Amino acid sequence: METQQTTKIAIVTVSDRASRGEYPDLGGPEIEAWLRAVITTPFETALRLIPDGRDSVSATLAALCDEDGVDLILTTGGTGPSPRDETPEGTIAILHKELPGFGEQLRRASLQQTPTAILSRQTAGIRGKTLIVNLPGNPASIRLSLNTVFAAVPYCLDLIGAGRIETDPTRIASFRPAR
């Protein structure tokens, strides 16, 4: 019988103020709680809290992919138009392939929550065997964001040779087309 591998998921909060301790990071724990409620296969998480900026994001993401071999990275924060918001630039800089559909769908769904959803430049993509997805910084956006794109994540991980994820179908019906 095949043994189920433990999937590695990194959660990266990108926030100047939270990383300086000016407020507690609520976004990272919110993502972790959502994952624990939805994923039914074994996985481990690594949480990072880093300052805004292209180099800060690029270095963190590249190390998680290349040194730690994580299967999935979810970032939160730094996707807006403010001068220090450079999470998409830092992400794109280290991607091998961009997956623009994630950002498109996240903005479309978030418009139901707030008209300022169009200010988020969030994107996603692949580096090696890692899928990286940007989410907005507002912790209140996390549940809606993950609910709207996560059905496509397990199949994407299959396609890039990353770890296998199963989800609770009453929460998220993962979609795997017949191949």
Ligand SMILES: Nc1ncnc2c1ncn2[C@@H]1O[C@H](COP(=O)(O)OP(=O)(O)OP(=O)(O)O)[C@@H](O)[C@H]1O
């Ligand atoms: N990780 C977080 N934990 C708790 N609240 C957050 C976090 N990130 C953002 N927020 C809150 O969400 C709202 C919108 O986020 P904003 O775009 O100002 O944050 P940011 O640019 O990620 O934060 P920062 O200014 O620290 O870099 C703000 O009210 C902020 O207080």
Ligand SMILES: Nc1nc2c(c(=O)[nH]1)N[C@H]1C(S)=C(S)[C@@H](COP(=O)(O)O)O[C@H]1N2
């Ligand atoms: N679902 C959802 N999406 C959202 C928001 C939100 O509150 N909920 N905030 C918007 C706002 S106000 C901004 S400026 C951008 C970027 O936020 P960030 O820089 O914290 O990533 O995300 C947008 N997307």
